[in-house]
Amino acid sequence: MSLMEFVFRRLAAMIPVVIGVTLCMFLISHAIAGDPAIMIAGPRASAETLETIRRTHGLDQPLYKQYFRYLSDISRGYLGESIRNRRPVLQDLKVFFPATLELTLASMLFCLLLGLPLGVLAAVRRNRLADHLTRLFSVIGVSTPVFWLGLMLLLLFYRHLDILPGSGRISVQFAAPSAVTGLYLVDALLDGDLGLFRDAARHILLPAFCLSYVYLAIITRIVRSSLIDSLEQDYIVTARANGLPEWRVVGLHAFKNSLIPTITIVGLSFGELLGGAILTETIFNWPGMGKYVVDSANYLDYPAIMAVALVSSLAYVLLNLLVDVFYALVNPQIRY
Amino acid sequence: MPWSIRKSGIDGRKAWPVPGSALWLLLRNPSAVAGGGIVLFMALMAVLAPWLAPYDPNALNLAARLQAPSLAHWFGTDEMGRDLLSRVVFGARVSLVIGLVVIILAGGLGTLAGASAGYLGGRFDNVVMRVMDVILSFPSLVLAMALAAALGPSLKNAILAVAFTQVPKFARLARGEALNIRERLFIKAARVSGFSAPWIITRHVIPNCLATIMVLATLTVGETILVAASLSFIGLGAQPPTPEWGAIISVGRKFLLDQWWYPTFPGLFIVLTVVGYNILGDALRDVFDPRLRGGRL
Numbered sequence: 001m002s003l004m005e006f007v008f009r010r011l012a013a014m015i016p017v018v019i020g021v022t023l024c025m026f027l028i029s030h031a032i033a034g035d036p037a038i039m040i041a042g043p044r045a046s047a048e049t050l051e052t053i054r055r056t057h058g059l060d061q062p063l064y065k066q067y068f069r070y071l072s073d074i075s076r077g078y079l080g081e082s083i084r085n086r087r088p089v090l091q092d093l094k095v096f097f098p099a100t101l102e103l104t105l106a107s108m109l110f111c112l113l114l115g116l117p118l119g120v121l122a123a124v125r126r127n128r129l130a131d132h133l134t135r136l137f138s139v140i141g142v143s144t145p146v147f148w149l150g151l152m153l154l155l156l157f158y159r160h161l162d163i164l165p166g167s168g169r170i171s172v173q174f175a176a177p178s179a180v181t182g183l184y185l186v187d188a189l190l191d192g193d194l195g196l197f198r199d200a201a202r203h204i205l206l207p208a209f210c211l212s213y214v215y216l217a218i219i220t221r222i223v224r225s226s227l228i229d230s231l232e233q234d235y236i237v238t239a240r241a242n243g244l245p246e247w248r249v250v251g252l253h254a255f256k257n258s259l260i261p262t263i264t265i266v267g268l269s270f271g272e273l274l275g276g277a278i279l280t281e282t283i284f285n286w287p288g289m290g291k292y293v294v295d296s297a298n299y300l301d302y303p304a305i306m307a308v309a310l311v312s313s314l315a316y317v318l319l320n321l322l323v324d325v326f327y328a329l330v331n332p333q334i335r336y
Numbered sequence: 337m338p339w340s341i342r343k344s345g346i347d348g349r350k351a352w353p354v355p356g357s358a359l360w361l362l363l364r365n366p367s368a369v370a371g372g373g374i375v376l377f378m379a380l381m382a383v384l385a386p387w388l389a390p391y392d393p394n395a396l397n398l399a400a401r402l403q404a405p406s407l408a409h410w411f412g413t414d415e416m417g418r419d420l421l422s423r424v425v426f427g428a429r430v431s432l433v434i435g436l437v438v439i440i441l442a443g444g445l446g447t448l449a450g451a452s453a454g455y456l457g458g459r460f461d462n463v464v465m466r467v468m469d470v471i472l473s474f475p476s477l478v479l480a481m482a483l484a485a486a487l488g489p490s491l492k493n494a495i496l497a498v499a500f501t502q503v504p505k506f507a508r509l510a511r512g513e514a515l516n517i518r519e520r521l522f523i524k525a526a527r528v529s530g531f532s533a534p535w536i537i538t539r540h541v542i543p544n545c546l547a548t549i550m551v552l553a554t555l556t557v558g559e560t561i562l563v564a565a566s567l568s569f570i571g572l573g574a575q576p577p578t579p580e581w582g583a584i585i586s587v588g589r590k591f592l593l594d595q596w597w598y599p600t601f602p603g604l605f606i607v608l609t610v611v612g613y614n615i616l617g618d619a620l621r622d623v624f625d626p627r628l629r630g631g632r633l
Contacts, residue, residue, distance in 0.1 A: 020470030275475030
């Protein structure tokens, strides 16, 4: 089976999942949440308003017809209208999405830059002090609530040491860079504005680390255990017997083969990062989708909440597909 | 082996715990002892909260607002003058209840669905597992958030929402176990003896996957407490003035810069509790079920 064929098969396999995800969101928003007309109009709407909304939104139709209407709305990019500002939710998301993407990418970078070396260190120094310390670091990582970690980081680096800014993407004296990618770090470089780049980098440091810690912990453990597995293989014994220096044995031979499970986890974490961003953005006042959805939750702005949930789960499904494809690229033996 | 002879064989007295038994294995494992100790400590704190807490967790005392930690108030006081230590101690109750209820709901439903799917196979298996795949294709916090918002913000609904997101894990594990158990001789014997499928599933299949399920359950409690606290933190879970750790931090966040103790102590207790469940779960898995190791850390 060629790679293209594989990709198409995986795409086809996605269809039932996408139907399932949309059906799930539809049921949550139309059947569980009580009267969807109230969801759209808000809790203080009059009886006449509700009646009009029911008619115009087709809420007087049977449920399965409503689902098809919902599907066709989504496919046209209509995700409902926010209760707070009466704007289509999609417009808001377009504004907030790049900030979330930038934060997520920066966190991924943290995960890889710190997680890979720590995992290798723990595997090479197995059952010695460095290994125990990274284990402690990981256990605390998977056990710490993201939102509390964010608060503690703020307390230390912003309040007490006062070396990093505590909220937003850039300081007030700067204007946003020209919107090419929407990622301030990239756009600042494209503008050639190094001062702005430095400012944006300082702003992203704390939230990115906060968001990455959980996945950093997981990646460290995965790299450790898969590297230990590789180090026990026969070809490593052969490489050592041939007198290769230890850094080549570990760095080239063993590490390369321990990458497959690592890629899986990185891909899956990337999707979960979107979820974690909700809490991190709230703490650091980062103007992304996460902060948007929490603000929406405070207003019980249902259409906005449901739209963000739908978009991030679809993104998650798509990311899983990309991981699978990447997998197949890296390891030609893998075909499902 | 020599150890067991020394301990129980020669002088004829029975050693407790019996060498080689589950408890004996666990007590020799330092992480199990540490994790179990933390879990036990938190459980005792939850049960004994009314006797341990120095003050009523909801008693207002406006004269003593936002006081720093002192001998009278170890963890300080909040903006209504309530004693934070007492609130944190009572918070252990809420998180214990959250953990237990979610595990019972998600573990029960997931195990039943998964074991039935694995045992029955065919179309039922297909439908159930595709539904589980769909639930798994949501990031868990996002799904829990949407559900909690739809059900209406309250602790009860947050627990339901979190439980829903955890069902597929149990279903997948139970299904895998059931596929193995199905082929065993005693199941075939039960089948030819004319016992019905529901009877075989509940009396034979499920009891035989229970050990593995218990390990997963312990590992899941930590995550459950984290997600539930997160929901409370964003206002979709326990509502103030419930002394829930996430909800306390949610309000205390506003006071972070000048009253550091307010959000700090409840958070430390979340970390401690979750660390306890995680290392206990890891140890249980290492001792009883090394097969599970691939899935996590």
